[in-house]
Amino acid sequence: MSETGTNRDQYLYGIVHADSEVTPSLQGVQGQPVRLVVHGNVAAVVSDMDPVEVLGTPEDLLGHTRLLDTLASATAVLPLAFGTVLPGDADIGAEVLEPRESGYLSGLQAIDGHSQYTLLVRFDRETLLREIVEDVPEAAQLRETIAGTTEDETRPQRIRLGEIIVKAFEARQPGEAEPILEKLRTVTADMAVHEQGQPDDVAEIAVLVAYDGAEAFEEAVEELAEERHPRLTFRLVGPQAPYDFVPEV
Amino acid sequence: MSTGTVQRSQGSYVDRPSSSSLADVVEIILDKGLVIDAYIRVSLVGIEILTIDARIVIASVDTYLRFAEATNRLDLRQQGGKDLSELMGGMVEDGSRGKTQGAVEGIKNALTPGDDDDEEEEAPRRTRRPAKQSSKSE
The missing domain is CATH 3.30.70 (Alpha-Beta Plaits)
Known part of the structure; x- marks a missing residue:
């Protein structure tokens, strides 16, 4: 045996x-x-x-x-x-x-000598929905129209409202994501930005961090999160195996 | 100060799970890693169902309807500062009054794909193409 x-x-x-x-x-x-x-x-x-x-x-x-x-x-x-x-x-x-x-x-x-971390940054839904309803008069009007109705009664208005909301999330996304990526670039060895999954995703980023750079990286994430609280939420998973940084063989 | 250890103090603004949840794992790693073509990949029992349930197309009617409903359930009166009755031009009170209490819950539900019987509160938010992986087994 x-x-x-x-x-x-x-x-x-x-x-x-x-x-x-x-x-x-x-x-x-x-x-x-x-x-x-x-x-x-x-x-x-x-x-x-x-x-x-x-x-x-x-x-x-x-x-x-x-x-x-x-x-x-x-x-x-x-x-x-x-x-x-x-x-x-x-x-x-x-x-x-x-x-x-x-x-x-x-x-x-x-x-x-490196670990992967995955950072998931999202808009706080409630904060953003409020913001959009305030910013976009049509959204506020549509919201009023659908209030107290069923989905069947106001389906076209709901679809239009949802479209406005989703587009507004999307319009805000790059402006939020770019400075975050820029800062992370300074504290990581490599980055892989995942495709967007939901309208309220700001960014999902896999990063490769040197063991001895972990503290600086985590501090940077903490600073980013504090600056953007409560508009954005930050979830940090890791250290992990380098799932996003395997070579093509 | 500890080195290489995260401060998981209550003061942190970062959500640091102590270990990866299933939703994290599905979202982050399910389609990752080296693929050795010649060898079988398992079919994903359970995981596949979970992932399909969360399948999202951003620009879809379904997504629009979910976000519209979340907006519908938003309780604007809780917000300080702005005069919202002015903003809404006399909003329909009875439409939102009854929903005041569960506003956050409502949004959560409205934005959670699938039915209410989600096993995970944080449902995986992205499809990692399990079907494609299964097809590699041939």
Whole structure:
């Protein structure tokens, strides 16, 4: 019975340097213990899959993320996409690691000594809705028109009001986002701005921050949030594994 | 002063979750990471439903209606400073009076995609194309 000689499918979390260490107590998806498969200068972080359970639940996604975030706090790791599974008889070293070793190594070098954070900045909905109703006479009139009516009774007016509101959010977005990005640029090593998801999003930004720059970065975010309170809300997630800063390999 | 540790004091203006919530994870990382083409990606049980539920097209009638309803439920009278009756030219009182109490709640509900039985208060706000990921399994 060898350590890797099981027939179970293998769940892959990420790629690390060959000399990295994983704590035996680390658990990944499905509560399975995690281990390294080393090949050359790189290693894959893997665990056995439960042969019966279906993979892909919210708990699995959280397990994947928590394991990677924990690893990333101590070592350089390139996260693999959630749900990367290899058949039990696959040779991870030969099939996954060897063909792309140089790409993995340069990717690891690029993120070594850094963590990712994700900053989500949003308009405070209530503040902005008030502001827009005050600024745009048509919005105030439409709001009056739909008051006390059902959606069926005033559907066209509601659609028009919603359109005005959404456009007003959009018109304000760049002016709010730009100075935030500018300031973050001075305290981060790299940035990736995500596409806008909702009308009241100001910006969702993934940043790469050096370990020794974390304090300055967090202070900068705090300052930004304080200056813009209560109009904008700031949510900061991290430190995380560098999900947004993996290379194309 | 601690180094590398966040001050999570009550005085902070930044919302710092101590660990990522499912909504954060779905939004931030679901379609991220290296893809090893040759290998299977799981189908996303549960997560897919959660994400589809939150599917948003910004310039859609559905979005417009949600924001209109949120605006409808806004209680302008709570605001200091401006004379709002003037602004509204005599707003319809009974339309908003009954909703005063739950104004914030109403906005939250109106702006929360899907039905009221959301499992997460902070529903994920973006679709990370789970369908595309599943299709890679072939």
